Amino acid sequence: MPRRTHLPPELPPRFSVADAVRLGVSPSRLSRRDIRRPFHGVRATDGVPGASLLDACLDYAPRLAPWQFFSHETALSLIGAPTPEWPYHPAVHVSAHRPSREPRTAGVTGHRLQIRDPALLILPSGLPVEHPVRAWRQTGTLWGLHDLIAAADFLVSDRGRRPIASIADLTGEIESMGDVRGGILRAALAHVRGGVRSPRETSLRLLLVGAGLPEPHINWTLLDHRGLPAAELDLAYPRWCVAPEYDGRVHAENPTQFARDADRWDLIRGLGWDHVRILNHHMRDDGRAAVRKVRDALMKAGWRPGAAPRVPLSFD
Template identity: 40%
Template sequence: MQLPEELSSAAFSVRRGRKAGLSTGRLRGPDLVRPFHGVRVIATVDLDLIAVCRAYAERMRPCEVFTHRTAAALHGLPVRGMRPDGEIDVAAIAPKGLPRAHGVRGHRVKADLVSIEEVDGLRVISAIDAWCQLAAELTERTLVVLGDALVRRQGPIATIEALRRAVEGMAGRRGARRLARAFARVRANTDSPQETWLRLDLVDAGLPEPAVNVTIHDATGKQIAIGDLVYLEWRVLVEYDGEQHREDRAQYARDVERLDDLARAGWRVIRFNATHTGPRRILAIARVREALLAAGWAGH
């Protein structure tokens, strides 16, 4: 029996399948997979995070909500939404019992400690609440990356002040001190996780902290660039080149003109990309140090 159209492109509960006229045998058909007990989905559907969450939503209790990594990823933060074992994070609002299902990491949360929102039709805690929850398990630097993403330049989800209030509200909870340390390093207006990692690497290597996405002008006052990581005092610019710089020919042409303008204005530009890992990254950071020293930085 062919599946009804409304069941052929997304997950559905066994109960909904029976109402649509599917027999027990059809629900056990080889073209259907079982992401969770009581849920079926056509085998050709790509079970990415959204699809898996939609599948679980077919059996989700009214008291349950997506949390932790899963909520953060659903909000678009740069973190894997599924744990290494493939589990998603689901919490029950206390005092309800923990969610229990294969493929689910169950949690319990207090209603007064989280805000519940809807993302793509799914019940999730707020992005800030997810950031706070993850303080108990992620590193300080990773929390900085997520914090930067919350207050990013394009499409920010939160404000620095909102993060500050959340950190203050975490007092006494697991990960509170780590989150406070991370918050002190969060900067608004970043463009990418790679940019944040690079800024942290520069500072952790003992270099001064660069300003983020600052407008650069020439001697006449004309804007010539918006720099990723900018040392205005020493006219040193550190850039992270993503894939679009290599694949977009128009972007590449603009970059060439921009670099010429910066050179004429007396700026030293040092560029990083995805190949700058390990020893190559260390050498590139050393070049930043040399450029700063040559421009008059005292080295401390």
């Protein structure tokens, strides 16, 4: 058995083959089984590879040229934006502006973008990513309408901090660089709303509106009999006192939180509202059960079909 030689301490857990060779590491040492080869020209000594997109990007980072950066859906995912649901997995997209070259290697989708002033962000992980507004437009070539709306909702909502972008920013990017796929981005912007707390809210809202129900208010503050804030409703129909809410939990993992939520549901009902709890199984089969539950609650409260125009939410 060959004797294992230690790698130079200057090498980080992930490193390029070129850097290792410059430090005197032999090609044969870099082919040993204690070293991972996540991408061509990259080696890693941190054991089993991670399964997340962030792990893949960190693995690839030693190979990034100074003019290259993560873009498209990769950039959106790395900043925490919602992505299409499983089994979809965002790919590793790396771009460069002309005349520089994009990467061409297995496991990475390279893009050579037209000349523009860079607008990169450097994440806490040290990864350079495309500005989210630009990344959202780029992702218009990859995702469906609902997923683009959910990502834009994320970008324009505060979520306890200043929004990443505004609808005007997204509109300006389209006007500057053009729409894609026959206008899917402008179609998405027509349904983007600020203040959204989660992609589940977006999914339920789009489902209800697409089924011809009125558009609900987002994060409505419910007042008690004294006029004081009592609860924040994810989605609300104040005219009919109906509050749909998407609860995606399979079971009560946190009993304390579940008990707190149950008390909140009682409070909402005690103030005269119909709290319509939508669970995961209600969203199956194109969400027919969820639509039926909310429609029944609205009709019980006096709403009638035809009171709101049907808004198309499909895109070809």
